[in-house]
Amino acid sequence: MQVLNYIPVPLVFIEPDWNIVAYSSEVAVQFSLSSSLLDWTDEESKRKLQRLIVPKSTQKIELNLIHKDGTLHLYDIYQKWQEDRYGYLILMEKEQSSQRLSFQLQQLRQQLLAPPEQRKQPEIGKPVDPQIEELASKLQWMEDLFLQIQPDLLEDRKAHFISQIFLHLKDAKTIIKNLEVKNKSQ
Template identity: 25%
Template sequence: MSMLEYVPVPYFLVDTDFNILEWSVQSGHVFQPAANFLDLVDTFSKDKAKKFLATRSSDSAELSVDQPHEKDTLIQHRGQAIQKVEIVLKTNSSPYSLFECHIQWDNDIGHLVCIQQDERIQELTTLVQRHRKRLAETDFELLQQKEQLEDSLKRIKQLSASFIKLSPSVGLVPLFGDLDRQLVDENTKVLQECVYDGHYTTLLFDFGGLAELTSEGIHAFAEFMKSFYLMGVTCYVIGMRPPHTQSLRNRSFGEQIIYMNNLSEIINVGKHVS
């Protein structure tokens, strides 16, 4: 019984013209019967197959590992040159299948092994698709988290400008966080409705809880104050700190705004307008 029966991969014994002298049982399962190995090679791969598979051990001095050669095509093994090349072969199941072919020459006899790469490519493709799906799911989760975070930030901004009734005509609006455009935009409509529905004539905006006044926030707040001025509401800004005054250098919230820091003045305002 021939040992070729037990070779687990397609194996061919060929001569210098690639005539098939023997082949393994597995070769018969994968390929159609052929007299010459090149008959199994795709038309566009034949020149490549001839070029690389024809290199024999006697040529190793010309194509050694120390001399220039095609990357990953030459393997040094026990002093013999084993040539490796990827070519497209015609199989029983497909006219175009990628194989990695290894050949080692013993004088004029070549031992040729063909290892199919289609399954490896499919595995890599499946792996890439799996990673792509995972990335898509991760992107969706990140998008959901981003939306939740934006909703939370929006809610925080809304809570950063609450309305407190001091008297039938006076309201207090303590501000917290940073004075930016988002804080103003998120609270403009709510505060305007509170003032209009409650018939308030005076508003006190407390800056004591603000950390930073941004340029956009200053501009937005000035427009906000202008809307109250047009509604006939007198606006006071209280609790200004030194960093706030530096941010307002060469800028202002408008001439209609009254600034106060003295607690007694604020109490007097409440008495006169209540």
């Protein structure tokens, strides 16, 4: 594998099996040393990568890629293939707001994947505040939505899913702030 120091853009040179032949120094700063593009790709994005980054494709795609520090970042991937032998990928990181969303989605995904016994359960017999019940309902709704998001569906209905997530996150934040105020006054 070769680092191309003279290329001023984040460029990756790959083979059809996604093995990395070379990459620019811009890429070397962000990603760990690896022989495969799959190693930099989030688990949920791997199928999408395998389906859409293929010889003869010129389609721009979005993928979640993992930086050296383990954080997820959303990228636009532009591809150009030289016959069926080599692909040139330009990796353009999305805006900061998209990065924050990716980070929040990563945190929520980790929480959702936690074993049930590690999730905090309410004590039986304690009266439950109606705001807590509403918050639980909002969070359950978001969990159900996250379980429905599949890589192939994400592209088709991304705007709808994201707007619904933000709406429920905003409601959940309001409930949490109200509970904080309520607890401080007690």
